[in-house]
Amino acid sequence: MNDLAHLNSHTASDGIENILRIKDLDREDILNLLDHAQHFADGSVANAHTRLDGKIIMALFVENSTRTRLSFEMATKRLGGEFILMTAEGSSLKKGESAEDTLETLNAMRPDALVIRHADPEFADLTTTIMDVPVLNGGNGTDEHPTQALLDALTVRQHFGDIKGMNVVICGDIKHSRVARSNVHLLTKLGAQVTTVAPESLQANIEGAIQSDDLNAALKTADAVMMLRIQKERFDKTEALDIDSYIKGYQLNADRLKLARPHCAVLHPGPMNRDIEITGEVADLQGRSLITRQVENGVYMRMACLDRLVS
Numbered sequence: 267m268n269d270l271a272h273l274n275s276h277t278a279s280d281g282i283e284n285i286l287r288i289k290d291l292d293r294e295d296i297l298n299l300l301d302h303a304q305h306f307a308d309g310s311v312a313n314a315h316t317r318l319d320g321k322i323i324m325a326l327f328v329e330n331s332t333r334t335r336l337s338f339e340m341a342t343k344r345l346g347g348e349f350i351l352m353t354a355e356g357s358s359l360k361k362g363e364s365a366e367d368t369l370e371t372l373n374a375m376r377p378d379a380l381v382i383r384h385a386d387p388e389f390a391d392l393t394t395t396i397m398d399v400p401v402l403n404g405g406n407g408t409d410e411h412p413t414q415a416l417l418d419a420l421t422v423r424q425h426f427g428d429i430k431g432m433n434v435v436i437c438g439d440i441k442h443s444r445v446a447r448s449n450v451h452l453l454t455k456l457g458a459q460v461t462t463v464a465p466e467s468l469q470a471n472i473e474g475a476i477q478s479d480d481l482n483a484a485l486k487t488a489d490a491v492m493m494l495r496i497q498k499e500r501f502d503k504t505e506a507l508d509i510d511s512y513i514k515g516y517q518l519n520a521d522r523l524k525l526a527r528p529h530c531a532v533l534h535p536g537p538m539n540r541d542i543e544i545t546g547e548v549a550d551l552q553g554r555s556l557i558t559r560q561v562e563n564g565v566y567m568r569m570a571c572l573d574r575l576v577s
């Protein structure tokens with residue numbers, strides 16, 4: 267299939283007006299977005315470079331970002347649109363303007379969509395009460411990071427063919443990770459079994475996931491393992507972690523990866539802290555590490571999301 271007729275038949279009335287959470291998407295929405303992104307990956311979308319012709323995508327990033335911000339910008343430009351970025355630094359947020367007033371201001375300029383990233387989990391819902399245009403969530407606190415989970419699923423599906431029946435291990439700072447939450451929701455909706463692995467202090471109860479504190483045991487049956495960074499910036503004053511014992515129990519290194527079956531793939535959403543949660547050797551392991559592919563797919567997936575919501 268080299269056209270998007272089946273996707274274009276979807277309108278806002280079929281449910282997707284914003285992409286805030288994987289929780290809000292059903293299986294069919296997810297599969298459509300994966301197919302849509304795959305068409306971009308294959309280079310098989312006719313006139314891809316004009317689909318956002320005349321459209322302006324605004325982005326409000328109140329937390330740091332490399333991959334998400336740049337790939338939304340790349341995606342917009344690949345589709346022929348314009349991209350305007352606002353960060354907290356250098357803006358009136360630093361002069362005490364409220365989030366509501368900032369959003370009212372952005373809305374009054376009539377962009378065609380807004381991409382957001384914010385430390386407050388409530389921020390995504392707030393944007394949709396103010397903005398008259400589609401909102402795409404690039405990460406709201408510890409809640410969700412839907413486009414990351416979508417690009418991860420695209421990467422896994424390209425590598426394995428099908429996600430159904432897979433056994434996926436997500437290991438690291440589950441407690442503070444929006445990536446873990448979105449991935450559990452998405453992978454379980456597509457029929458995978460997901461185990462979140464962490465020491466008790468970094469574990470979280472995510473509906474649908476099995477919990478374990480034993481990475482060695484979990485690796486034995488894993489088809490894919492996703493390692494996560496320790497998000498120190500989200501720790502409150504009562505939280506502490508002994509890094510040496512964490513590394514001992516939870517770092518993915520070459521010896522530990524030998525416990526997994528030879529086909530077990532390695533993922534990481536980035537940014538990596540090499541030699542903490544993953545060794546450089548494993549991160550760069552040809553044929554097993556899909557980390558660079560995840561970054562590449564981030565552009566295709568964000569093209570799909572923007573095309574679906576804005577074109």
Ligand code: NCD
Pocket residue numbers: 333334405411414444445494495497535536537
């Ligand atoms: C993640 C995030 O911001 O949630 N990064 C990303 O978007 N690729 C994970 C992290 O910061 O550790």
